[in-house]
Structures are given as C-alpha cells and as structure tokens.
Amino acid sequence: MNIVKRICSIVIAFTMVAALSPAQAQDNAAARAAREWRTAHERQILDDYFAFLRIPNLSRDLPNVRRNAEYLMQAMDKRGLKARLLEVPGAPPAVYGEILVPGAKHTYVFYSHYDGQPLDPNEWATPPFEPVLRTARLDLGGQLLPFPAPGQRIDADWRIYARSASDAKAAVFSMLTAVDALNAAGLKPRANIKFIFEGEEELESPHFAQILAANKELLKGDLWFICDGPEDPSGRLTIKFGARGIQKLELTVFGPKRPLHSGHYGNWAPNPALMLAQLLGSMKDAEGRVLVENFYDGVVPLNAVELASIAEAGNDDAQRKELGLARVDGGGKSLGELINQPSLNIRGMSSGRIGEQAANIIPSTATAAIDLRLVKGVTKEGQVARVIAHIRKQGYYVVDRDPDDATRLAHPRIARVVVSADGYNAVRTPMDLPLAANVLATARSVRSPIAVQPTSGGSVPLDMIVDVLGTETISVSTANYDNNQHSNNEDIKLLNLWNGFETHAALIMME
Amino acid sequence: MNIVKRICSIVIAFTMVAALSPAQAQDNAAARAAREWRTAHERQILDDYFAFLRIPNLSRDLPNVRRNAEYLMQAMDKRGLKARLLEVPGAPPAVYGEILVPGAKHTYVFYSHYDGQPLDPNEWATPPFEPVLRTARLDLGGQLLPFPAPGQRIDADWRIYARSASDAKAAVFSMLTAVDALNAAGLKPRANIKFIFEGEEELESPHFAQILAANKELLKGDLWFICDGPEDPSGRLTIKFGARGIQKLELTVFGPKRPLHSGHYGNWAPNPALMLAQLLGSMKDAEGRVLVENFYDGVVPLNAVELASIAEAGNDDAQRKELGLARVDGGGKSLGELINQPSLNIRGMSSGRIGEQAANIIPSTATAAIDLRLVKGVTKEGQVARVIAHIRKQGYYVVDRDPDDATRLAHPRIARVVVSADGYNAVRTPMDLPLAANVLATARSVRSPIAVQPTSGGSVPLDMIVDVLGTETISVSTANYDNNQHSNNEDIKLLNLWNGFETHAALIMME
Structure with a gap:
C-alpha cells in the first residue's frame, strides 16, 4: 500500500471512530430479530444456559471438557450447523459448525472457547458449577433469586454466577442463540459462516496451532471474529483490533534444604520468602513501571487512529473508585494506553503458610507465578530473556529445575525459572483493513456509540491464526467489564447476555 | 549480690563451662538405671511411644488434645504420680503429677508440652499421626521399617516419624520412662519432683499464665526444668539458660477490591503481591540484618561466661553444608551469637495461587505471616511498634482490620497489621545461679562433654514462670537437631530418645 493511500485509510478510519452518531442505533434487522426472539423466550434461554454452565469445564478436566464438547455438538446439530469435532490426540477437542451459502462473497469465522480458568471452590459464595441468579453484583449486596417462574418478569440487571458465565461460555451461547433467532425470523446469512469453539484457551491454547494447521482450508476465511472478553466499562459495544500476547513463568528461590525452626535458625539461615x-x-518501581532492562524496547507505538480510539475509552476514574483504589499504576497514563504496553504481573506468590495454618519456620522455597503480557514488537522469547537477565543481575544463578546439592553449595542465590511452553505473541490488526469499516458500521447499527480499542489487555491466541491461516482477526467483546472473570464468583449480567445475542446476530448476517 | 561475689560466680561458671572432661561421663547411677531399663524394654517402649504419637495433638483440636491429656493422666497414675488436670475454661488442660519427698531440701518442676504445631498432611511422606520407623533420615534415603519383631535388634540410628515425635512428646515420654526406670531400680528422688505438661505451647501458651497464677503454691519450686528443644548439632547434651521470646504478626496489603483479569488491568491496577x-x-538487607529502625536497641549484651559458652558451640559450617546453603545470613557471626539477637522472620507469604491452580489475575490482597524473636532487653510491644513505624515510613496507612471503602479511597497504600495476642518476652537465667552448678555437674555425670547455651533460639513461655512464680528456669534439650520440628516429616532419632531417658532420670534424682 503506498503512503498516500495509507494516510487516506487512516483518515477514513479515524472519521469512523469519531463518528459515534446515536442516530444509527437499532438500525439492524438481525439485531431486532434477536431481541424479539429473546423477549419471547427469556426463561427458556436461561434454562438452556444454566444447563450449559452446569457442565464443569476446567481445561485440564478432560472428561468434563468432552461433556461440554458433546453438549455443543448437539446444540449445533439442533440448529442445522453440521457439527464436528476438530481433534488432536491428548487435547480437548475444538467444536466446529458451519452455514455455507452458495455464491457467498465472504467467509467469516466466529471463534470462542468453552473451557474455564482454574478455581478454588472454597473461594466461591455458591458452587462454581451450580449457576445461580442474583439481583445485583454479589459484593454490592446482590441477593440470590429462585429460578424465575413461567411468566415472571426477568430483570436485565440480574446476574448469573458460575464459572465461565462470562468467559467465554456467554459468547458461545450467544452465537447459538443468535442462530435460533435468525432461523425463527427466516433470515439467512449472506456470507459463509463458520463457528469454532476451542477447549483449552485458558491453558494458552497449546494444541490450537496444530488444529489450525490440520484444518487450514476449512478454517481460512476473510476474517475471524474473536468473541471473548469484557466490553468497555462504559457499557458500549466493544470492538478490539488485537490482543496482548502472554508468556507465563514460575520463579522459585531456595533457602535451606528443609524448612527450619525459625527460633533455632532465625538470623542465620537465609529466608527464601524474603529473598x-x-x-x-x-x-x-513504585509507579508500577517495570525496571527489567530493555523491557519496553521494540514496542511498536500506536498510530494516530489507534491513539484516537483510545481517547474514546471509558472513565478510568469511576473504575478506580469502584475498585477501592486511591491510586493506580502507570504514572498518569490511561488504562487504554497502559494495556498497549507490555506488563509483568505477579499472578500468585507462596512460601510457607499463612493464617491458622502458619508454622514457625524458615521456609525451604518461595515461588511466584508471573505472567508477562506482550504487545506488538515484543516477543515472548525476548521478554523471558530480559527477565532472566534481570534475575541474574540481582546475583542469582538461574536453573530450570530443582538444584542438586553441588549446585546449591556452589551458588549463594539460586532461582529456578520454569517458562510455560504455551505462550504466544501479540497481534494488532490494522484498523484500515478493508473489512474493518463493514464491521464497525454493523456494530454501530446494533448499538451506538461503540468503543473501539487497538488492543485487548487480555490475551487470545491470535498470533497462530495470523501465522498459520494468514487470516486477520477482530475481537468482539460483550461481557460486562465487572464480571470477575478468571477469579472467584464470576458472573454475567443478563443485559450483556441479551445484548450479545443482538451483536452476534448482526455479525452473522454481515455481507 | 555484691560485685565481688558476682565476679567470683562468673569465674566459677566459666570454669564449669570450660571443664568438659570426658572422665566424668556415665558416672551417674540414675542414668545407668535408665539405660538398663531401656536396654531390657526397647520394643515395649517403642510400642508405648507409638500409642502416644497416634493421638492427634494439634493445639486447636481440643477433643484430641483432651485425649492426649487423658493418656497422660493414666500414664502418670500407673507410675504413682498422683495425676490431676490444671484447667482454665476454654483451654487445653495442663497435666500435673508429683513425687513428694518428706524433708526434701529442694523442689524441682519439670515442664514440657504435649501439643504439636499446625501441619498440612499433604506435605508428609507418611501420615503425621501414624508413626513409622525409618532406617535413617528420610531425605538421606531412610527406608520404612516394619515395627520390630520380639527379640529383633533395634538400631539407635533409626528414627520415628510423626508430628511431635521430637517436639515435645519426646521429652514428656522420656520423663515418664525415666520414672519407670527409677521405680524398677528402687531409686527414690531426694527432692520434691513435680511434672507439668502443657497443652497449648505451640499457640504461645495463651492460658498458661492463668494456670500458673491459679496454682502458684503448687507450682513454685527452686527451679523449673524446661524439657523441650533440640540439642546442639554436635550431639552433646545441651543445657540452655534462657530462650528467645516471640511475637507473631500478620501483615496484609491491599490491591483492587476484587481480583482483576491481569490482561485487562495489568500495568494499571496496583498488584498487592508486588507491594x-x-x-x-x-x-x-542482603545479609539478613533487619533494617527496621532501632530494631536492635536495648539488647542486653552477653557477659563473659555467656560468650564463652557460645564459643563452645557446634560446627556451623557442617550444618550449613548439610542444609545445602552456599551462604548464611549474619555477616560472619556464629549461629550461637545470632540467636542472641532479635530476629524478624517471614513464616509464610501468600497472594493468589501458584502452580496449576494459578489464575491470570491481579490478586486483591497479599499477606505475610511474620514472627519476631525477642531477646533480653527487647520487649514484644517495643518490637511491634518499631515494625509498624517502619511500615508507616514506607508510605503505608496502618489499620488493624479490613479497610472500608472510605479508608481505601483515602490512602494509596494500606497495610493491615494483626498482632497476635499471645506473644511473650525473652528470659535469660544467670549462669551463676547457685543451683546451676548442680545442674551442670549432674548433666556432665550423664554424658560429657555437654553444650551450654545462654539462650535457646526457639521460644518457650519462660517469662510467665519468672513473672508469676518468681522461679528461675533452665532448659534441657534432648531431641536431635535435624528433627524437622514445626515442619513436615518431623522425627526423633532413637539415640536421642534413649539419651533423654538417662538425662531425665539423672535430673529427677538431683538433690
């Protein structure tokens, strides 16, 4: 693309981002059909969704993951989507379905995942795989509701609590419900529509590239819609042009070979928790800026269109207050800017025990689970190398397994770094992609104004889609921002589920 | 005591410490009687001890703690010790027994405890309350042994693995076995002998001062023997003239009110684990010296006799190597010197989760469990105030409960400090105490050379004995130093159990 053409595209895209006319709202027949269907079937829809949420879906729990896949096969078949499993040995299957349209100009692939994040059931107010309705958010006093009686009014502010209620069974279920609504209204897609629901996204999709490579022709398309993630806190329909990559690692430092009595050895035996x-x-640093040398080197800066879209973003300050934070990291930069930077986050940290289970010991090891989020221009291998160099600079001898006695006695400070095998890089789809204008216009015809982000802070394995299939991706995020995804007491607000049906119906009907 | 007399005493005590003539070894009739008894009854002794160890004894598990007390009542009654329980409401009972000797010049009180430290059974190689024998230390390849058949040779290098095998059921059981041996040999104590076995020492003895106050006349004596703790790593019989005090606290810092998705919020929401x-x-500092301001102020320095006793201590370097440590804290000072300093130790640290249970979140809180060890001249209240002042100096607003919304929004950094109600101060008994010479001579007549320490690194509630009863204490430690006490896979070496019988028998027979 020559430079003039590129600048024109940027100007056009910028205009699109800025043009948030509410006049276009509700101007979409598919979205209207989805609303009519939902209004007429709310109780039945909830009942169906509860049945789906009741199937445990931890990514490593293969028997139950397979039960989810079977549920989805049946759900697709019922809707005429010709379901099949895309499998590689030892991995959860991806569930595939399609609506092929003779003479279609485009093929759109709708991606989501049906597996869920690890959890500790003790941290949940109600069991994670026994979905319940509440009047409002749990921590704001939301009360348990009995399942609605036939004919009872269902309030869009109610929430469903269950693992994956938002992430991402909501998106999977939305697409299926959208197909119901379109079928009922006699609306037939104009493009070829393909659905693929992954079963191990929460493990960083270790087998997904294999699945893609084995089904290249089937899964290629003009565009992949990544249906996952929360909408902007403003509540606007949210379109994201990329996602941060992720690389996880676990860091362990070593004290005495066995835990020691903290009285008899305190002041003498080094404490690994302190180390x-x-x-x-x-x-x-105190502002949360990463001090690992070169950590931000190579980051591809946002262009004018991308920066403009960030400027449209939600109200950070309202979120900050709602989260009970008197200050935030980032030295005054907005959340929108900050998720376009690489991050280093402590996911978990453990040594010895706390609370009533704590014992008076000097622990033997201390471990931190870390996730590095990646942006365009920063690779997983590169970021890991920088972190390891930093650890070495602090005087540590770095190993990748438990040190033996000789290693222990040769090195005063030892750190074991175990790098997760399944990281992936960031992707940022150009906002001036020809189909982008179509997507944004469709979104605006559903519900205006919309929020447009160059990058999702969260990670989805977009890089393998681009690398293996050569297909660009655009993410559509419909869950409420305050859904506790990845944590205990995950929820979805019914309004977001309802809105999701409309958004997905409209995108499925895109030309 | 005038100064000349005091100096003489110090010189005498110093001479005693330095006089480690092996010629005196085995020169004690009571110890010989204990050895004969043990040699003739090893299998029966093990069987009895296993039965005691099988009774779960976590301090907070009151029903089982009471079963231990009942076991001890029966064991005392069988030996003619006129057992009774000393109780205050809501607390584990102390078990008391006595041998009163008409016309006795002295009264000696033998203290130990029968409760055990908290544990996680998953961390144990075999269940903590199902004692087993091993050929050697577990981490050095010790193999499980069946319980010895009648007549089978029992090796003194074998170890018993169970919670409290060392700390402190070993001492309790040793005293009872010593009474058996003395009874069998027809040896009658010359002093009044009183036994008191506490049931909540591992919780820092929250009710023990009450028990002492309610039984002041009964429990007063010329000297308390504190029978607890590990011997010097050299394997010498170990006499300690004091113990560090302890004050525990739990420190929690706060991030967002709920855990957040680390992708969508990483770089923006402050991470409490990092804070x-x-x-x-x-x-x-990097050498383990505490940087809390004034932390070492007021520490009463060791005198010449005390310093001399430390110089006799074990081989730190052999221990260091055995523990797999290429370096130790303390800037070159010996372990013996360092346990005569106050310490600050991280007992446990937790935020989010690690391993396969880790989720991609920014945690909401992070907590550290800390124990402060105290020495003479440093009080629990004083040390806590210094630590809190340090936390404030780092910019934290310190609270003693979970902050409400207004507090959260008013303070950028909030630390909750919960100070344990049951700390106690350090005690150091003067080495020139008149009875000390008698005790040291008796110890040397059992097994020479002995190790003499001014302070045990570990803590026992000596301060309340001195404060409430006005009685001085001397500690006698007989467990192997490498017993994993307070941790998983606690053990006692049979040699140490055997030696304990002899030591306790000799002390019970002291004039």
Whole structure:
C-alpha cells in the first residue's frame, strides 16, 4: 500500500471512530430479530444456559471438557450447523459448525472457547458449577433469586454466577442463540459462516496451532471474529483490533534444604520468602513501571487512529473508585494506553503458610507465578530473556529445575525459572483493513456509540491464526467489564447476555 | 549480690563451662538405671511411644488434645504420680503429677508440652499421626521399617516419624520412662519432683499464665526444668539458660477490591503481591540484618561466661553444608551469637495461587505471616511498634482490620497489621545461679562433654514462670537437631530418645 493511500485509510478510519452518531442505533434487522426472539423466550434461554454452565469445564478436566464438547455438538446439530469435532490426540477437542451459502462473497469465522480458568471452590459464595441468579453484583449486596417462574418478569440487571458465565461460555451461547433467532425470523446469512469453539484457551491454547494447521482450508476465511472478553466499562459495544500476547513463568528461590525452626535458625539461615520479596521488588518501581532492562524496547507505538480510539475509552476514574483504589499504576497514563504496553504481573506468590495454618519456620522455597503480557514488537522469547537477565543481575544463578546439592553449595542465590511452553505473541490488526469499516458500521447499527480499542489487555491466541491461516482477526467483546472473570464468583449480567445475542446476530448476517 | 561475689560466680561458671572432661561421663547411677531399663524394654517402649504419637495433638483440636491429656493422666497414675488436670475454661488442660519427698531440701518442676504445631498432611511422606520407623533420615534415603519383631535388634540410628515425635512428646515420654526406670531400680528422688505438661505451647501458651497464677503454691519450686528443644548439632547434651521470646504478626496489603483479569488491568491496577514484596524487601538487607529502625536497641549484651559458652558451640559450617546453603545470613557471626539477637522472620507469604491452580489475575490482597524473636532487653510491644513505624515510613496507612471503602479511597497504600495476642518476652537465667552448678555437674555425670547455651533460639513461655512464680528456669534439650520440628516429616532419632531417658532420670534424682 503506498503512503498516500495509507494516510487516506487512516483518515477514513479515524472519521469512523469519531463518528459515534446515536442516530444509527437499532438500525439492524438481525439485531431486532434477536431481541424479539429473546423477549419471547427469556426463561427458556436461561434454562438452556444454566444447563450449559452446569457442565464443569476446567481445561485440564478432560472428561468434563468432552461433556461440554458433546453438549455443543448437539446444540449445533439442533440448529442445522453440521457439527464436528476438530481433534488432536491428548487435547480437548475444538467444536466446529458451519452455514455455507452458495455464491457467498465472504467467509467469516466466529471463534470462542468453552473451557474455564482454574478455581478454588472454597473461594466461591455458591458452587462454581451450580449457576445461580442474583439481583445485583454479589459484593454490592446482590441477593440470590429462585429460578424465575413461567411468566415472571426477568430483570436485565440480574446476574448469573458460575464459572465461565462470562468467559467465554456467554459468547458461545450467544452465537447459538443468535442462530435460533435468525432461523425463527427466516433470515439467512449472506456470507459463509463458520463457528469454532476451542477447549483449552485458558491453558494458552497449546494444541490450537496444530488444529489450525490440520484444518487450514476449512478454517481460512476473510476474517475471524474473536468473541471473548469484557466490553468497555462504559457499557458500549466493544470492538478490539488485537490482543496482548502472554508468556507465563514460575520463579522459585531456595533457602535451606528443609524448612527450619525459625527460633533455632532465625538470623542465620537465609529466608527464601524474603529473598523472593527482594527479587520481585526489584522488578518494578513504585509507579508500577517495570525496571527489567530493555523491557519496553521494540514496542511498536500506536498510530494516530489507534491513539484516537483510545481517547474514546471509558472513565478510568469511576473504575478506580469502584475498585477501592486511591491510586493506580502507570504514572498518569490511561488504562487504554497502559494495556498497549507490555506488563509483568505477579499472578500468585507462596512460601510457607499463612493464617491458622502458619508454622514457625524458615521456609525451604518461595515461588511466584508471573505472567508477562506482550504487545506488538515484543516477543515472548525476548521478554523471558530480559527477565532472566534481570534475575541474574540481582546475583542469582538461574536453573530450570530443582538444584542438586553441588549446585546449591556452589551458588549463594539460586532461582529456578520454569517458562510455560504455551505462550504466544501479540497481534494488532490494522484498523484500515478493508473489512474493518463493514464491521464497525454493523456494530454501530446494533448499538451506538461503540468503543473501539487497538488492543485487548487480555490475551487470545491470535498470533497462530495470523501465522498459520494468514487470516486477520477482530475481537468482539460483550461481557460486562465487572464480571470477575478468571477469579472467584464470576458472573454475567443478563443485559450483556441479551445484548450479545443482538451483536452476534448482526455479525452473522454481515455481507 | 555484691560485685565481688558476682565476679567470683562468673569465674566459677566459666570454669564449669570450660571443664568438659570426658572422665566424668556415665558416672551417674540414675542414668545407668535408665539405660538398663531401656536396654531390657526397647520394643515395649517403642510400642508405648507409638500409642502416644497416634493421638492427634494439634493445639486447636481440643477433643484430641483432651485425649492426649487423658493418656497422660493414666500414664502418670500407673507410675504413682498422683495425676490431676490444671484447667482454665476454654483451654487445653495442663497435666500435673508429683513425687513428694518428706524433708526434701529442694523442689524441682519439670515442664514440657504435649501439643504439636499446625501441619498440612499433604506435605508428609507418611501420615503425621501414624508413626513409622525409618532406617535413617528420610531425605538421606531412610527406608520404612516394619515395627520390630520380639527379640529383633533395634538400631539407635533409626528414627520415628510423626508430628511431635521430637517436639515435645519426646521429652514428656522420656520423663515418664525415666520414672519407670527409677521405680524398677528402687531409686527414690531426694527432692520434691513435680511434672507439668502443657497443652497449648505451640499457640504461645495463651492460658498458661492463668494456670500458673491459679496454682502458684503448687507450682513454685527452686527451679523449673524446661524439657523441650533440640540439642546442639554436635550431639552433646545441651543445657540452655534462657530462650528467645516471640511475637507473631500478620501483615496484609491491599490491591483492587476484587481480583482483576491481569490482561485487562495489568500495568494499571496496583498488584498487592508486588507491594508486599517491596515492603518485606525493605525490612532486611542482603545479609539478613533487619533494617527496621532501632530494631536492635536495648539488647542486653552477653557477659563473659555467656560468650564463652557460645564459643563452645557446634560446627556451623557442617550444618550449613548439610542444609545445602552456599551462604548464611549474619555477616560472619556464629549461629550461637545470632540467636542472641532479635530476629524478624517471614513464616509464610501468600497472594493468589501458584502452580496449576494459578489464575491470570491481579490478586486483591497479599499477606505475610511474620514472627519476631525477642531477646533480653527487647520487649514484644517495643518490637511491634518499631515494625509498624517502619511500615508507616514506607508510605503505608496502618489499620488493624479490613479497610472500608472510605479508608481505601483515602490512602494509596494500606497495610493491615494483626498482632497476635499471645506473644511473650525473652528470659535469660544467670549462669551463676547457685543451683546451676548442680545442674551442670549432674548433666556432665550423664554424658560429657555437654553444650551450654545462654539462650535457646526457639521460644518457650519462660517469662510467665519468672513473672508469676518468681522461679528461675533452665532448659534441657534432648531431641536431635535435624528433627524437622514445626515442619513436615518431623522425627526423633532413637539415640536421642534413649539419651533423654538417662538425662531425665539423672535430673529427677538431683538433690
């Protein structure tokens, strides 16, 4: 593309982002059909969704993951989507379905995932795989509701609590419900529509590239819609042009070979919890800026259109207050800007025990689970190398397994770094992609104004789609922002589920 | 005591410490009687001890703690010790027994405890309350042994694995076995002998002062023997003239009100695990010296006799190597010197989760469990105030409960500090105490050379004995130093159990 053409595209895209006329709202026949269907079937829809949420879906729980896949096969078949499983040995299957349209100009692939994040059931107010309705958000006093009686009014502010209620069974279920609505209204897609629901996204999709490679022709398309993630806190329909990549690692430092009595050895035996604290503490400054050398090197800056879309973003300050934070990291930059930077986050940290289970010991090891989020221009291998170099700079001898006695006695400070095998890089789809205008216009015809983001803070395995299939991706996020995804007491607000039906119906009907 | 007399006493005590003539070894009739009894009854003794260890004894598990007390009542009655329970409401009972000797010049009180430290059974190689024998230390390849058949040779290098095998059921059981041996040999104590076995020492003895106050006349004596703790790593019989005090506290720092998706919020929402790491990291330097202001102020220095006794201590370097440590804290000072200093230890640290249970979140809180060890001249209240002042200096607003919304929004950094109600101060008994010479001579007549320490690194509630009863204490430690006490896979070496019988028999027979 020559430079003039590119600048024109940017100007056009910028205009699109800025043109948030509410006049276009509700101007979409498919979205209207979805609303009519939903209004007439709310109770039945909830009943169906509860049945789906009742199937446990932890990514490593293969028997139950397979039960989810079977549920989806049946759900697709019922809707005429010609379901099949796309499998590689030892991995959860991806569930595939399609609506092929003779003479279609385009093929759109709708991606989501049906597996869920690890959890500790003790941290949940109600069991994670026994969905319940509440009047409002749990921490704001939401009360349990009995399942609605036939004819009872269902309030769009109610929430469903269950693992994956938002992430991402909501999107999977929305697409299926959208197909119901379109079928009922006699609306037939104009493009070829393909659905693929992955079963191990929460493990960083270790087998998904294989599945893509084995089904290249089937899964190629003009565009993949990544249906996952929360909408902007403003509640606007949210379109994202990319996602951060992710690389996880686990860092362990070593004290005495066995835990020691803290009285008899305190002041003499080095405490690995303290060593880990000092090591982690060295990685960031008081404003949360990462101090690992070169950590931000190579980051591809946002262009004018991308920056403009960020400027449209939600109200950080309202979120900050709602989260009970008197200050945030980032030295005054907005959340929208900050998720376009690489991050280093402590997901978990553990040494010895706390609370009533704590014992008076000097622990033997201390471990931190870390996730590195990646942006365009920063690779997973590169970021890991920088972090390891930083650990070495703090005087640590770095190993990738438990040190033996000789290693222990040769090195005063030892850190074991185990790099997760399944990281992936960031993707940022150009906002001036020809089909982007179509997507944005469709979104606006559903519900205006919309929010447009160059990058989702969260990660989805977009890089393998681009690398293996050569297909660009655009993400459509419909869950409420305050859904506790990845944590305990995950929820979906009914309004977001309802809105999702309309959004997905409209996109399925795109030309 | 005038100064000349005091100096003489110090010189005498110093001479005693230095006089480690092996010629005196085995020169004790009571110890010989204990050895004969043990040699003739090893299998029966093990069987009895296993039965005691099978009774779960976590301090908070009151029903089982009471079963231990009942076991001890029966064991005392069988030996003619006129057992009774000393109780205060809501607390584990102390078990008391006595041998009163008409015309006795002295009264000696033998203290130990029968409760055990908290544990996680998943961390144990075999269940903590199902004692087993092993050929050697577990981590050095010790193999499981069946319970010895009648007549089978029992090796003194074998170890028993169970919670409290060392700490402190070994001492309790040793005293009872010593009474058996003395009874069998027809040896009658010359002093009044009183036994008191506490049931909540591992919770820092929250009710023990009450028990002492309610039984002041009964429990007063010329000297309390504190029978607890590990011997010097050299394997010498170990006499300690005091113990560090302890004060525990739990420190929690706060991030967002609910855990957040680390992708969508990473770089923006402050991570409490990182904040805690930086806060803990600020408390010590790279050599383990505490950086909390005034932390070492007021420490009463060791006198010449005390310093001399430390110089006799074990081989730190052999221990260091055995523990797999290429370096130790303390800037070159010996373990013996370092346990005569106050300490700050991280007992446990937790935020989010690690391993396969880790989720991609920014945690909501991060917590560290800390124990402060105290020495003479440093009080529990004083040390806590210094630590809190340090936390404030790092920019934290300190609270003693979970912050409400207004507090959260008013303070950028909030630390909750919960101070344990049951700390106690250090005690150091003067080495020139008149009865000390008698005790040291008796110990040397059992097994020479002995190790003499001014302070045990570990803590026992000596301060309340001195404060409430006005009685001085001397500690006698007989467990193997490498017993994993307070941790998983706690053990006692049979040699140490055997030696304990002899030591306790000799002390019970002291004039």
